Amino acid sequence: MSEVIQKTKLAKQAASTLNSLTTAQKDEALLITAEALIANSDVIIAANEEDLVRGRENGTSSSLLDRLALNHDRIRSIAEGLQQIVELPDPVGDILEQMDRPNGLHIVKRRVPLGVIGIIYEARPNVTVDAVGLCLKTGNSVVLRGGSSALSSNRKIVEIIHDALATTSIPSHAVQLIEDPNRSSVDEMLKLNGLLDVVIPRGGSSLIQNVVQNATVPVIETGAGICHTFIDESADLEMSTAIAINAKVQRPSVCNSMETLLVHETFAASHLNEIAQSFREAGVELRGCAKTKEIVEWALLASDEDYATEYNDYILNIKVVHDMDEAMAHIARFGTKHSECIVTENRSHAERFQQEVDAAAVYHNASTRFTDGFEFGFGAEIGISTQKLHARGPMGLPALTSSKYIIDGHGQIRQ
Amino acid sequence: MSEVIQKTKLAKQAASTLNSLTTAQKDEALLITAEALIANSDVIIAANEEDLVRGRENGTSSSLLDRLALNHDRIRSIAEGLQQIVELPDPVGDILEQMDRPNGLHIVKRRVPLGVIGIIYEARPNVTVDAVGLCLKTGNSVVLRGGSSALSSNRKIVEIIHDALATTSIPSHAVQLIEDPNRSSVDEMLKLNGLLDVVIPRGGSSLIQNVVQNATVPVIETGAGICHTFIDESADLEMSTAIAINAKVQRPSVCNSMETLLVHETFAASHLNEIAQSFREAGVELRGCAKTKEIVEWALLASDEDYATEYNDYILNIKVVHDMDEAMAHIARFGTKHSECIVTENRSHAERFQQEVDAAAVYHNASTRFTDGFEFGFGAEIGISTQKLHARGPMGLPALTSSKYIIDGHGQIRQ
Numbered sequence: 001m002s003e004v005i006q007k008t009k010l011a012k013q014a015a016s017t018l019n020s021l022t023t024a025q026k027d028e029a030l031l032i033t034a035e036a037l038i039a040n041s042d043v044i045i046a047a048n049e050e051d052l053v054r055g056r057e058n059g060t061s062s063s064l065l066d067r068l069a070l071n072h073d074r075i076r077s078i079a080e081g082l083q084q085i086v087e088l089p090d091p092v093g094d095i096l097e098q099m100d101r102p103n104g105l106h107i108v109k110r111r112v113p114l115g116v117i118g119i120i121y122e123a124r125p126n127v128t129v130d131a132v133g134l135c136l137k138t139g140n141s142v143v144l145r146g147g148s149s150a151l152s153s154n155r156k157i158v159e160i161i162h163d164a165l166a167t168t169s170i171p172s173h174a175v176q177l178i179e180d181p182n183r184s185s186v187d188e189m190l191k192l193n194g195l196l197d198v199v200i201p202r203g204g205s206s207l208i209q210n211v212v213q214n215a216t217v218p219v220i221e222t223g224a225g226i227c228h229t230f231i232d233e234s235a236d237l238e239m240s241t242a243i244a245i246n247a248k249v250q251r252p253s254v255c256n257s258m259e260t261l262l263v264h265e266t267f268a269a270s271h272l273n274e275i276a277q278s279f280r281e282a283g284v285e286l287r288g289c290a291k292t293k294e295i296v297e298w299a300l301l302a303s304d305e306d307y308a309t310e311y312n313d314y315i316l317n318i319k320v321v322h323d324m325d326e327a328m329a330h331i332a333r334f335g336t337k338h339s340e341c342i343v344t345e346n347r348s349h350a351e352r353f354q355q356e357v358d359a360a361a362v363y364h365n366a367s368t369r370f371t372d373g374f375e376f377g378f379g380a381e382i383g384i385s386t387q388k389l390h391a392r393g394p395m396g397l398p399a400l401t402s403s404k405y406i407i408d409g410h411g412q413i414r415q
Numbered sequence: 416m417s418e419v420i421q422k423t424k425l426a427k428q429a430a431s432t433l434n435s436l437t438t439a440q441k442d443e444a445l446l447i448t449a450e451a452l453i454a455n456s457d458v459i460i461a462a463n464e465e466d467l468v469r470g471r472e473n474g475t476s477s478s479l480l481d482r483l484a485l486n487h488d489r490i491r492s493i494a495e496g497l498q499q500i501v502e503l504p505d506p507v508g509d510i511l512e513q514m515d516r517p518n519g520l521h522i523v524k525r526r527v528p529l530g531v532i533g534i535i536y537e538a539r540p541n542v543t544v545d546a547v548g549l550c551l552k553t554g555n556s557v558v559l560r561g562g563s564s565a566l567s568s569n570r571k572i573v574e575i576i577h578d579a580l581a582t583t584s585i586p587s588h589a590v591q592l593i594e595d596p597n598r599s600s601v602d603e604m605l606k607l608n609g610l611l612d613v614v615i616p617r618g619g620s621s622l623i624q625n626v627v628q629n630a631t632v633p634v635i636e637t638g639a640g641i642c643h644t645f646i647d648e649s650a651d652l653e654m655s656t657a658i659a660i661n662a663k664v665q666r667p668s669v670c671n672s673m674e675t676l677l678v679h680e681t682f683a684a685s686h687l688n689e690i691a692q693s694f695r696e697a698g699v700e701l702r703g704c705a706k707t708k709e710i711v712e713w714a715l716l717a718s719d720e721d722y723a724t725e726y727n728d729y730i731l732n733i734k735v736v737h738d739m740d741e742a743m744a745h746i747a748r749f750g751t752k753h754s755e756c757i758v759t760e761n762r763s764h765a766e767r768f769q770q771e772v773d774a775a776a777v778y779h780n781a782s783t784r785f786t787d788g789f790e791f792g793f794g795a796e797i798g799i800s801t802q803k804l805h806a807r808g809p810m811g812l813p814a815l816t817s818s819k820y821i822i823d824g825h826g827q828i829r830q
Binding site: 016019020099101105107109114115193197198212213216218219220236239242243245246247250332350354355356358359360361362363364365366367369370371375376377387388389390392393394402403404405406407408409410411412413414 | 431434435514516520522524527529530608612613627628631633634635651654657658660661665747765769770771773774775776777778779780781782784785786790791792802803804805807808809817818819820821822823824825826827828829
């Protein structure tokens with residue numbers, strides 16, 4: 001039996017125990033795990049050093065090495081993440097619907113754990129602990145397949161989690177780490193229907209596309225964000241500049257940052273030059289359509305490929321549009337259904353834009369950077385779903401649950 | 416451009432119009448369509464006759480021909496199905512959550528249509544109209560791929576629907592029928608990410624498995640049901656007999672009928688013979704474990720393959736179990752997570768069974784045959800989901816919707 005099948009079977013066995021635990025039992029186990037991680041910071045840092053040495057030998061970029069690196073502060077903050085999950089309400093057991101039928105059947109729709117969740121992710125070892133916390137809190141087992149560049153760190157972290165859980169009500173087997181660094185172990189996970197209830201990819205777009213294209217197990221697709229801000233004719237100059245700059249430069253590397261600015265031609269004629277200057281001062285390279293270049297001569301010319309690119313960087317596309325319809329058509333063509341924004345003083349334009357634009361989050365007069373589980377008040381975030389089934393937008397703990405109908409009768413049979 | 420891509424693109428264009436229609440506009444269009452179907456019964460019956468002739472020539476079984484056949488009564492009842500959908504509340508636009516954030520952002524989570532729904536189904540032409548009604552009511556376009564044996568009927572029905580819609584607010588393009596009878600047209604639909612938002616298979620298990628195994632588009636899996644009834648030690652004899660007989664014979668061909676009866680050994684020693692006799696009188700073939708055969712000598716011996724088979728027929732597996740744990744272990748191994756039942760007078764057993772058994776619907780003292788959108792009071796049924804994501808159990812109209820966050824600000828930017 002392969003490592004993947006063996007470990008997923010153990011996770012599935014543990015899931016049926018987890019399913020019956022109380023919130024208090026799960027919370028206690030998470031707190032004990034958090035303490036164990038802090039208490040074992042030194043050994044985690046030593047294991048992480050092995051990954052860093054290997055990374056340097058392999059010529060890994062310094063920014064990736066920085067994301068991989070752990071120190072006492074980072075481990076403390078990872079452990080605090082677990083403690084924050086403990087504070088959140090447990091969605092499992094919640095009653096979602098209740099029906100008393102004319103035949104006397106009492107039907108209750110109740111939230112239940114999904115079962116076994118597979119997480120396929122890249123280098124950052126903090127995802128390991130975060131995923132464990134979110135899955136265990138919602139009564140799910142988790143099968144982790146992290147990137148090989150963090151294998152030593154992940155192995156040590158999971159070892160510490162296993163030892164900690166052994167003293168709690170949560171079976172250690174509820175957390176499994178796939179250590180096989182070959183791509184084939186990912187492919188195997190993606191076909192484990194009946195053992196894995198869902199796979200969640202967390203990482204770059206090639207990782208996500210591989211999962212979406214090859215999984216027969218249900219997937220929650222997260223991440224890709226080509227987000228737009230449309231500055232309408234009636235927009236306030238100061239507000240639209242502030243929102244556009246924030247959406248691009250406050251943190252360009254994340255999925256809810258803006259990639260393309262759409263500007264109404266009348267507004268552009270008066271103000272685009274000034275806004276472009278603000279971007280230039282913020283160090284942003286601009287790529288625009290022909291009309292943009294008439295106003296902002298120093299901008300590069302944007303291609304369709306540019307409009308279809310998630311830069312996650314200090315690069316911005318600009319397109320001058322004739323009206324809101326042209327803006328919405330551009331979004332329909334190039335958007336990834338993540339976050340879109342209109343800046344306007346025209347209430348009926350805002351309403352139409354919010355109604356017609358097909359995206360997880362549609363903003364009026366606010367930065368797309370707010371699409372985030374914490375900003376929405378969920379207290380946690382598993383990711384941002386860009387699909388329409390099951391969960392859409394920022395996902396809190398309920399996204400890791402399913403439901404079940406529990407029906408009580410007294411001998412009813414169907415006529 | 417292939418037929419599939421061309422028609423799905425048209426459906427997608429129509430979806431953005433549909434998305435903005437009012438409930439009254441959609442309802443009016445459905446009523447006009449229902450009237451048109453009744454008014455054109457004769458031409459539908461003539462087209463259906465072509466399918467029946469072809470079916471007879473190809474040696475189609477009489478039961479399949481019966482399912483395929485349309486007459487005035489059946490067409491009237493199909494049209495009434497549309498009228499019933501009109502009576503149901505429209506879930507689109509419902510507010511699911513609302514948050515006012517400390518920074519002043521007002522966030523509303525609203526139900527929206529999924530977009531374009533693909534339905535892949537087999538012979539019965541009533542599914543064509545049913546799917547159109549459910550999808551249009553929820554503001555979705557629909558791409559239908561019915562079985563080739565009903566092609567003439569489906570083509571005529573869709574032609575009538577197109578003509579009827581042309582006089583309404585719903586664009587005719589919102590309903591598309593794929594006429595290519597080759598399997599390749601199904602395969603093409605399954606990969607249309609970005610054009611199709613979800614595919615729902617309706618039919619036998621080989622059709623469903625093909626979709627699940629090959630789709631990269633999200634799927635709502637429906638249908639397969641290996642359902643169990645467990646008669647516990649303390650069960651009432653009369654109630655358990657009535658429930659077991661009903662679960663098997665009231666309509667054996669459907670997914671929520673029982674395939675395996677699990678009987679506590681103490682109860683079996685006293686009563687299994689009598690229950691078996693009732694099944695014999697109902698014309699049910701019994702296949703049992705060794706212990707069953709000790710009590711019911713005339714039963715055949717059941718294999719593991721039998722326990723894993725959805726008969727949809729007058730055949731029942733029986734297994735005598737030592738206790739509820741063995742019953743639950745059997746269900747975990749052979750069940751399809753559809754509907755499971757415990758008959759017991761022991762309340763704590765019932766609660767544990769309902770908590771631990773992993774299925775869409777778990778019954779205490781009632782027949783599994785109640786797992787049905789109409790019996791649950793939904794007034795419609797798209798199918799019964801046996802997956803855990805998005806929708807589980809009988810699916811009413813809300814299962815054909817997604818959600819969207821609509822966020823209003825006054826210039827908020829992220830710090």
